[in-house]
Amino acid sequence: MASTASDRAGLHYLPPGSRSVKVVVLGAFGVGKTTYVETVSEIAPLQTEEHLTEAGQNVDHLTVSSKATTTVSMDFGRRTLAGGIVLYLFGAPGQPRFADTIRWLLEGALGGLVLVDTRHLEQCWESIGLLEEAGIPYTIAINSFAGSPAYAKDVLREALALPADRPLVRLDARHLESAKAGLIALVTDILSPMRSPAR
Numbered sequence: 001m002a003s004t005a006s007d008r009a010g011l012h013y014l015p016p017g018s019r020s021v022k023v024v025v026l027g028a029f030g031v032g033k034t035t036y037v038e039t040v041s042e043i044a045p046l047q048t049e050e051h052l053t054e055a056g057q058n059v060d061h062l063t064v065s066s067k068a069t070t071t072v073s074m075d076f077g078r079r080t081l082a083g084g085i086v087l088y089l090f091g092a093p094g095q096p097r098f099a100d101t102i103r104w105l106l107e108g109a110l111g112g113l114v115l116v117d118t119r120h121l122e123q124c125w126e127s128i129g130l131l132e133e134a135g136i137p138y139t140i141a142i143n144s145f146a147g148s149p150a151y152a153k154d155v156l157r158e159a160l161a162l163p164a165d166r167p168l169v170r171l172d173a174r175h176l177e178s179a180k181a182g183l184i185a186l187v188t189d190i191l192s193p194m195r196s197p198a199r
């Protein structure tokens with residue numbers, strides 16, 4: 001039987017009748033999650049930013065230069081893909097005290113995009129751990145910052161102990177054309193015919 005447009009777009013891998021996909025953008029403090037959701041969203045994103053102050057220094061990271069605010073709940077945006085799939089994008093908070101909020105955000109998500117700054121590779125493990133705990137497939141996106149070491153992909157994979165079937169891309173969260181690479185890799189993986197429906 002000839003494949004339909006929805007088959008070619010991979011829609012038959014979604015729950016019957018569904019054309020929407022919830023994805024979560026995760027990563028450590030200040031790695032560019034809010035910037036990413038704002039860049040790729042086709043609607044004005046919902047943001048929950050609060051000012052970083054010295055009063056929070058016992059519970060929050062305060063140390064990203066040029067950063068005066070931090071996400072205290074989530075970001076929300078939407079992006080429609082070719083084929084009619086609508087991505088609902090949730091940006092996670094990055095402060096370690098919000099792990100339970102992230103677990104809640106992950107409920108019902110079909111995929112996670114983990115932003116990584118190569119200056120602080122180890123800081124992404126908490127996000128990966130939460131995704132693995134929830135059984136949600138993820139894609140790693142190296143976000144480029146001035147002064148970030150430009151490691152080769154195989155070096156990054158080894159350093160992150162990344163399973164061979166997990167996609168890894170490079171992008172700049174501030175620029176749409178570059179940022180889209182993350183969504184494309186994530187959605188291609190989620191909708192892959194090789195992926196078991198049980199995952």
Ligand SMILES: Nc1nc2c(ncn2[C@@H]2O[C@H](COP(=O)(O)OP(=O)(O)OP(=O)(O)O)[C@@H](O)[C@H]2O)c(=O)[nH]1
Nearest residue numbers: 029030031032033034035070071094144145172173
């Ligand atoms: N050079 C560079 N700067 C970026 C990039 N993405 C974000 N930034 C900057 O990095 C800072 C952090 O951005 P946010 O998007 O607030 O980071 P976040 O991950 O949402 O931060 P939290 O929610 O506090 O964890 C901002 O000043 C951005 O302008 C990028 O791809 N490259």
Ligand SMILES: [Mg+2]
Nearest residue numbers: 033034070071
């Ligand atoms: Mg944020």
